[in-house]
Amino acid sequence: MDPTHDNWKEVEENLNSFFGTVSERCQSILCLSYNYLPQYLKACFLYVGGFPEDREINVSKLIRLWISEQFVKxxxxxxxxxxxxEYVEELIDRSLILIGQQRANGRMRSCKIHDLLRQMCLSEAHTExxxxVMNGDALKVIDDQRRVILVSNVEEKHDYRLRHSRGIIRTFISIDAAFSKGMCLRFKLLKVLDVLSIEYNFSCVIPELVQLRYVAVRIKETVSLxxxxxxxxxxxRRYISVIPTTLKQSLDIWRMSEI
Known part of the structure; x- marks a missing residue:
């Protein structure tokens, strides 16, 4: 073969076509694995895909989120x-999520998901x-999404702002992504709010979100719950030590070491 630019371009196109076909076949196989999941596991599995790739997910936290989302029957x-x-174990047995770190007693501390499976999760989660997941969009319009995860990374931080949102968001999770604190007040129906990675004081925000089931925030002042x-x-984040006595029995207070 004459090593001209056109010839090498043809080789590149053929290789891209081949690998594209392989990738599509892999996605088809993965979709079959997802389609054969019991209905009660599907939303739980798609939820895992919302976390950044290569990020180990604390199992205790994941379980609490699932419960707050009412995915667990x-x-x-x-x-x-x-x-x-048991849901976590089922997903592991089906090789849909992977075991991460383990505790000294042998129990699983964290789990993770393969990149290919995560891409499939994101696609299915969006379709259904x-x-x-917002990743890399500095300004985004969200009209009909009920669960939103903002994802950023160390190399490229984004200041997110949502515009024209109708306020129907039920879940708002930020993973190292900055945003306007007042934005949360627009989401009166929030049931899950996890913004612990953001160094804001949410003392004035939390009392207004009366539908919350799960909240992870930084609070400097004592607030009424x-x-x-x-x-x-x-x-x-250890900014507060006074919790109303009436709630002490019903709340699960986690130390940061558990997250």
């Missing part, structure tokens, strides 16, 4: 946490309107 004589752990009747899990 009660089983006779079993706590929801136990059922959720389960989850929307009396209106948050549905609150199940609260994660704080």
């Amino acid at each position: 009660a089983r006779k004589d079993k706590r929801l946490e136990v059922v959720a752990e 309107n389960v989850l929307h 009396d209106k948050l009747r549905n609150l199940q899990t609260i994660v704080l």
Whole structure:
């Protein structure tokens, strides 16, 4: 073969065509694995894909999020946490998520997901309107998404602003992505708010979000949580030590070492 530019271009195109076909076949196989999942596992699996690639996901946190999203269905004589752990084990047995770090007692501390599976998750999650991941968009319009995850990285930080949102967002998670703090106040129906990676003081925001089930924030001042009747899990950055006595029995207070 004459090593001219045109010839090498043809080789490149042939290789791209070949690998593209292989990739498409892989995606088809992965989609089959997803389609054969029991219905109760599908949303849980797609949710995992919302976390950044190569990021180990704390299993305890994932379980609490699933429960707050009401993805976990009660089983006779079993706590929801136990059922959720069984969900994790089922996904591992199906090789859809991978074991990460383990605790000294042998229990799983973290899990992760393969890049190919994550791409499939993101595609399916968007199609089924389960989850929307914003990654690299400094300004984004979201009209009908109920669950939003903002993702950034160390190399390229973004200041996110949502415009023209109708405020129907139920889940708002930020992973190292900056945004306007007041934006959360527009989402009156929020049930899950995880913005612990952002160094803002959310003391004035939390009391207004009365539908919250799960909240992970930084709070500097003592705030009233009396209106948050549905609150199940609260994660704080040690900025506050006073929790209303009426809520102490019902809240799960995690130390940062558990996240």
